[in-house]
Amino acid sequence: MDHFLYRDGVLHAEDVPVAEIAASVGTPFYLYSTATLVRHYRLFDEALSWGPHLVCYAMKAASNQAILKTLAAEGAGMDVVSGGEYARARAAGVPGDRIVFSGVGKTEDEVRLALEGGIRQVNVESEPEMRMLSEVAVSMGVEVPITVRVNPDVDAQTHAKIATGKSENKFGIPIAKARAVYAEAAALPGLRVIGIDVHIGSQLTQLAPYGQAYAKVAELTRQLRADGHEITRLDLGGGLGIPYTRSNEAPPLPTEYGQLVQETVGDLGCEIEIEPGRLIAGNAGILVSRVIYVKEGEGRNFLILDGAMNDLIRPAMYEAHHDIVPVIEPVPGVEQVAYDVVGPVCESGDTFAKGRLMPPLAAGDLVAFRSAGAYGAVMASEYNTRPLVPEVMVKDDQFSVIRERPTFDEIINRDTIPEWL
Ligand code: LLP
Numbered sequence: 001m002d003h004f005l006y007r008d009g010v011l012h013a014e015d016v017p018v019a020e021i022a023a024s025v026g027t028p029f030y031l032y033s034t035a036t037l038v039r040h041y042r043l044f045d046e047a048l049s050w051g052p053h054l055v056c057y058a059m060k061a062a063s064n065q066a067i068l069k070t071l072a073a074e075g076a077g078m079d080v081v082s083g084g085e086y087a088r089a090r091a092a093g094v095p096g097d098r099i100v101f102s103g104v105g106k107t108e109d110e111v112r113l114a115l116e117g118g119i120r121q122v123n124v125e126s127e128p129e130m131r132m133l134s135e136v137a138v139s140m141g142v143e144v145p146i147t148v149r150v151n152p153d154v155d156a157q158t159h160a161k162i163a164t165g166k167s168e169n170k171f172g173i174p175i176a177k178a179r180a181v182y183a184e185a186a187a188l189p190g191l192r193v194i195g196i197d198v199h200i201g202s203q204l205t206q207l208a209p210y211g212q213a214y215a216k217v218a219e220l221t222r223q224l225r226a227d228g229h230e231i232t233r234l235d236l237g238g239g240l241g242i243p244y245t246r247s248n249e250a251p252p253l254p255t256e257y258g259q260l261v262q263e264t265v266g267d268l269g270c271e272i273e274i275e276p277g278r279l280i281a282g283n284a285g286i287l288v289s290r291v292i293y294v295k296e297g298e299g300r301n302f303l304i305l306d307g308a309m310n311d312l313i314r315p316a317m318y319e320a321h322h323d324i325v326p327v328i329e330p331v332p333g334v335e336q337v338a339y340d341v342v343g344p345v346c347e348s349g350d351t352f353a354k355g356r357l358m359p360p361l362a363a364g365d366l367v368a369f370r371s372a373g374a375y376g377a378v379m380a381s382e383y384n385t386r387p388l389v390p391e392v393m394v395k396d397d398q399f400s401v402i403r404e405r406p407t408f409d410e411i412i413n414r415d416t417i418p419e420w421l
Pocket of ligand 1: 277
């Protein structure tokens with residue numbers, strides 16, 4: 001459920017007409033609903049309320065300061081994967097003891113930044129990284145709580161580019177090697193082993209792969225405890241999918257996921273952490289764009305928008321589907337037209353949808369890409385020197401620009417010309 005609904009014939013974000021924001025901000029822009037963000041966070045929080053837990057929002061999904069502050073005020077932790085994300089989380093007021101550091105290639109500088117500012121735990125992804133972390137911790141005179149991310153070799157049954165839990169993926173250490181790696185971790189100075197981490201992929205639409213992975217984690221917990229390790233925390237990753245089409249998709253709900261977690265690892269007495277990103281932010285955001293032209297091609301109609309692949313890369317990168325709806329509510333029963341929905345960028349990959357059935361549209365009309373809140377703005381670029389899309393947030397009847405659209409001068413002035421040129 002989200003808070004983007006037609007009211008009086010116009011798409012609203014909470015209590016604000018989307019067209020009013022477009023008139024004030026210009027298109028294209030990302031638009032987030034505070035109420036949806038909060039609602040989704042709370043669903044996870046409640047789903048795990050049977051035991052001690054922390055929901056660490058995977059901020060890679062959408063990391064604007066206003067979004068982080070909204071979730072942090074609810075009590076969320078953050079899952080960060082770079083020094084930049086760590087800095088962003090701290091800037092939004094998230095205390096270090098609510099920040100988890102994940103990621104397959106953390107550098108020494110990034111780790112140092114996190115240890116200086118305070119960190120809840122580092123999820124270690126390889127032996128060399130573990131040794132580096134130990135050296136940095138010792139040099140700083142601190143002890144860092146760690147989990148080791150294990151790769152359970154489970155098929156998450158999602159798009160190949162976002163599956164992470166198979167042995168051919170670069171993530172984590174093979175679960176078969178885990179006992180040896182934990183033995184080394186326990187012997188290294190500056191590290192304190194506290195738990196296990198696993199994350200098998202993103203946009204999971206079934207619970208079964210989670211069940212398989214978490215059963216393996218439960219078994220490993222018992223083995224590691226028998227080996228003498230204190231395993232008190234399980235980080236179970238993120239990945240729960242969202243419905244990208246309104247009609248025919250019904251991925252598991254956070255409550256069902258929470259029950260599965262309880263069934264598989266609930267008897268171990270561990271504190272549970274999860275790292276959802278997409279389910280919190282995905283349906284809390286839309287991308288609003290304007291039709292520039294409708295062009296009749298050979299047997300096809302092109303709907304040329306002012307939004308492009310640089311603003312929302314998911315269709316080009318993952319063949320992802322986003323529902324595209326007119327901001328003015330279509331007349332019921334109106335005959336639909338098949339459009340190839342495209343942006344102005346100079347490559348054919350800049351296609352959002354082919355043969356998409358939509359109500360008839362004309363130049364100047366506004367459309368909204370639904371489910372664009374996660375992996376939308378954060379993956380945008382300035383390809384074709386198209387300014388990064390501004391971000392806007394609504395709360396009830398108020399809206400505010402939470403990131404401005406840069407001017408051409410601001411973009412150009414980031415370049416510097418060598419003196420010798
Ligand atoms: N934890 C870790 C260690 C992750 O790598 C990820 C996502 C998450 C949590 C959050 O997963 P989520 O709950 O959002 O599914 N750009 C792609 C998705 C990449 C996901 C990367 N890792 C897309 O647009 O579909």
